[in-house]
Structures are given as C-alpha cells and as structure tokens.
Amino acid sequence: MLGNRTEYSVGIILVLVAAVTYSTAGLFTKGVVAGAWSVIFWRGVFAAGFTTGWTVSKGTFRQNFFNIGKSGWAVGVIGAMGTAAFIPAFKLTSIANVSLIYAAAPLIAALLAWLAIGEQITKRTLIGSLAALVGVGVIVSGSMGKVNLMGDALALVMTVAMATIMVIYRKYPKTPGAGPSVLQSLFLIPPSFAFGAPFQTEVFEIAILAAFGLSFAIASVTLAEGAKRVPSGQTALLSALETPLAPLFAFIILAEVPNLATLLGGAVVLIAVVSSIKNAA
Numbered sequence: 001m002l003g004n005r006t007e008y009s010v011g012i013i014l015v016l017v018a019a020v021t022y023s024t025a026g027l028f029t030k031g032v033v034a035g036a037w038s039v040i041f042w043r044g045v046f047a048a049g050f051t052t053g054w055t056v057s058k059g060t061f062r063q064n065f066f067n068i069g070k071s072g073w074a075v076g077v078i079g080a081m082g083t084a085a086f087i088p089a090f091k092l093t094s095i096a097n098v099s100l101i102y103a104a105a106p107l108i109a110a111l112l113a114w115l116a117i118g119e120q121i122t123k124r125t126l127i128g129s130l131a132a133l134v135g136v137g138v139i140v141s142g143s144m145g146k147v148n149l150m151g152d153a154l155a156l157v158m159t160v161a162m163a164t165i166m167v168i169y170r171k172y173p174k175t176p177g178a179g180p181s182v183l184q185s186l187f188l189i190p191p192s193f194a195f196g197a198p199f200q201t202e203v204f205e206i207a208i209l210a211a212f213g214l215s216f217a218i219a220s221v222t223l224a225e226g227a228k229r230v231p232s233g234q235t236a237l238l239s240a241l242e243t244p245l246a247p248l249f250a251f252i253i254l255a256e257v258p259n260l261a262t263l264l265g266g267a268v269v270l271i272a273v274v275s276s277i278k279n280a281a
Contacts, residue, residue: 011229039198046213082161093151
C-alpha cells in the first residue's frame with residue numbers, strides 16, 4: 001500500500017513538471033521568426049538528440065529503442081500528428097487559446113480510457129474535469145470572434161493526440177517513454193523539408209530552438225513516466241496546470257496581455273488542479 005502511494009506521489013510530481021515545461025512551448029514558438037515547420041524540424045532534431053543521449057547515460061538505450069513494441073510505435077505516430085498540429089497552432093492563434101483548448105484533455109482522456117480500457121471515471125476526477133472545462137468556457141467567451149479558427153482546430157487535434165497518448169501509457173505502462181518521443185521527432189523530418197526551409201533559419205534562432213528541444217525532451221519523458229502512475233483522467237487534469245501558466249509566461253516574456261476572462265478562467269482551472277491533488281492525498 002505504501003509503495004503504491006509513493007508511486008502515485010512520484011507520478012503527480014512528474015506530470016506537474018511536464019505541465020510546467022510544456023507551458024513554455026508558446027514562448028519558444030512565437031519567440032522566433034522561423035516558420036512552423038522549421039521550428040518543428042530544429043526542435044525535433046535537438047529533442048531527439050538530447051533524449052537519445054539521456055538513454056545512453058542511463059544505460060536504458062536498448063530498453064527504450066529495441067523493446068518499443070506496438071504501443072511505442074503508436075505513441076510515436078500519434079505524437080508526430082500532435083506535434084504537426086501543435087506548433088502551427090501557436091503561429092495561428094494566441095498562446096492562451098492553445099493552452100486553454102488543451103484544458104479539455106481531461107474529459108477526452110477520461111472518455112477514451114473508459115471506451116478503450118474500461119477505466120472508470122472517479123467522482124473527484126469528473127468534478128475537477130468539469131470545473132476545468134468551465135474555466136475554458138469562461139476564457140474562450142472573452143475571445144469570441146477574435147481567434148483564428150484554424151489555429152483552434154489544430155490545437156484541438158493536438159489535445160486529442162495527447163489524451164490518446166496518456167491512455168496508451170495507462171493501458172501499456174511498460175511502453176518506454178524516450179524511444180517513442182524520439183520516433184515522433186524523426187517522423188517529422190521529411191515533411192519539415194517538404195513544407196518548410198529549416199536550413200534557412202538564423203543561427204541565433206537555432207540556438208533558441210535547441211533550448212526548446214531540451215525542454216520538450218524533459219517534458220516528454222516526465223509525462224510518459226508520470227502517466228504510468230496516475231489515472232488517465234487525472235493525468236490530463238494535472239496537465240491542465242499549463243492553462244494558467246502559459247498565458248502568464250506570455251504576458252511576462254512577450255507582453256501578450258490576457259483579458260479578464262482569461263484570468264478568471266485560468267484561476268478556475270488552477271483551483272480544480274490543486275483540489276484534485278488535495279483530495280487524492
């Protein structure tokens with residue numbers, strides 16, 4: 001019992017680390033002039049390099065890349081689709097809106113987990129998910145008519161992809177985290193040249209995207225490991241911490257000023273996340 005409790009606590013911490021790290025994605029994407037596919041290429045190359053190096057240093061290279069299994073390949077493919085939608089979404093709409101749409105992941109993940117693996121939705125998770133959804137509704141209501149619909153649609157694709165990955169790791173907890181993460185980056189290299197011009201990126205911006213790749217590598221591994229220890233719906237709920245943090249970082253770094261609805265809705269999501277952790281303790 002104590003061991004399970006410890007594993008759950010570790011999972012909570014890992015998912016929270018991933019959420020905070022993911023919340024900086026918009027800053028990196030909008031902080032460079034390079035196009036979306038150039039960002040995808042350079043972030044992917046550096047993320048794959050950092051992640052592979054991490055597995056070598058930990059002596060887990062064979063485990064992550066030779067024992068990847070069908071579930072690992074599925075994570076790689078779905079993750080690539082999510083990334084292909086994720087980065088352009090930031091270029092087409094606000095950082096706040098992308099992160100807010102992602103807050104719908106708790107309901108999507110919980111529904112997918114119920115349909116795919118028969119995981120029941122606890123009352124605590126359901127209430128927290130509904131509260132997070134209410135927060136999203138409040139924020140979106142303040143942006144009606146101002147948001148690029150294509151950007152929103154891509155953000156939704158990313159959200160579904162991430163929720164699906166969470167469920168896969170819950171169903172197949174032995175699926176490695178690093179290998180599939182590297183795969184999704186490699187899958188996107190060919191289309192990066194087909195739709196973009198990565199080698200025309202300024203050296204200074206490549207350095208910024210290298211840091212982006214490192215942060216993504218950290219977030220991918222911690223989320224994958226955390227999702228193995230925490231129920232799918234709650235994993236997505238905890239990840240919604242990105243929702244209030246991303247607009248805050250955008251305001252501090254890029255001077256994107258969130259409106260009152262964004263502040264109120266973000267507060268609702270944050271309260272839902274904190275309450276879920278408190279009730280689970």
